[in-house]
Amino acid sequence: MDVPVETPARPRHRPLLIAAVCTVLAAIAAAVFFAGRYGTPSDVSPEAGFARDMAFHHAQAVEMAFAAHDVTEDETLRALTSDIILTQTAQRGIFMGWLQQWGLNQAGERPRMAWMSGHGHSAGRAKPAAPAGAPMPGMAxxxxxxxxxxxxxxxxxxxxxxxxxxxxxxxxxxADGLLRLSDREEVATMARHISAGQSGEIKLMTDLLRARGAKPYPTILD
Structure with a gap:
């Protein structure tokens, strides 16, 4: 009698990984197109600063998501952390690809967030952009x-x-700061995607906190 062969289970996050890879490839193609259309951003441009700083910002988010993913058994939280890991890793690849396409170093000489000076990141804000000891807005x-x-x-x-x-x-x-400073299409599109996507996840995470009888930290947004 033939013994049925069990089909291996499909990795649950493979669609997300495929989508992330496709996004990277599409963004690289867009960088080539827009480099010719708009010219190349300079080393001190908002676009270069955004790419460098958001890549640095994303790196910590991925580390945080791995830490939570490893200890939680909650399926909603595991799905959220997996999505953060995949999405923000893919976006970091896009940022590094832009810098390479523009002929710029991945690390600039200006201080972090200098590109946002006077546009939502200054000492005169009523709400602190980052806790004491954190290098950038919202970072731990x-x-x-x-x-x-x-x-x-x-x-x-x-x-x-x-x-x-x-x-x-x-x-x-x-992301909103970049949109006030740049209309370069591929960078602005990414900024809009980040702003909308992370705003949606903030609402989800606030609900998850409420379900656990806890509240968010005081907001750093206006």
Missing amino acids: TGAEMERLRQAEGKAAEVLFLQLMIRHHEGGVQM
Whole structure:
């Protein structure tokens, strides 16, 4: 009697990974097209600063998402952290691809966020853009990251959600700042995507916090 062969289960996140790869390829193609159409951004341009700083910002978000994904058993939270890992890793690849296409170094000489000076990132803001010890808007401090790595169970879920909401608020702040400074099509399109996507995830994470009897940190957005 023939023994039926069991078909291997399809990886649950493969569609997200395929979509992320396709997004990277499409963005590289767009960079080639728009480089000829609009010219090449300079080393001190808002576009170059946005690409460098958002890539740095995304790197911490991916680290935070891995930390939470490893300790939670909640399916909604696992799906969210997987999406953050895949999406923001793909977007970092896009940013690095832009810089390479523009003939620019991945690390600039200007201070972080200098490109946003006078556009939502200044010392005179009523609400701090970043907690003391954090290098950029919404980013966690070294001490906060260590707390997240050590946390377990519900406490880890709550801390991750609080930190990631604030982190996403920083991302929205940066994306909206780019849109006030640049109309370069591929960069503005990415900024609009980040602003809309992370705003939606902020709402989801706020609901997840509420379900756990907790609240977000005070917002850094206006």
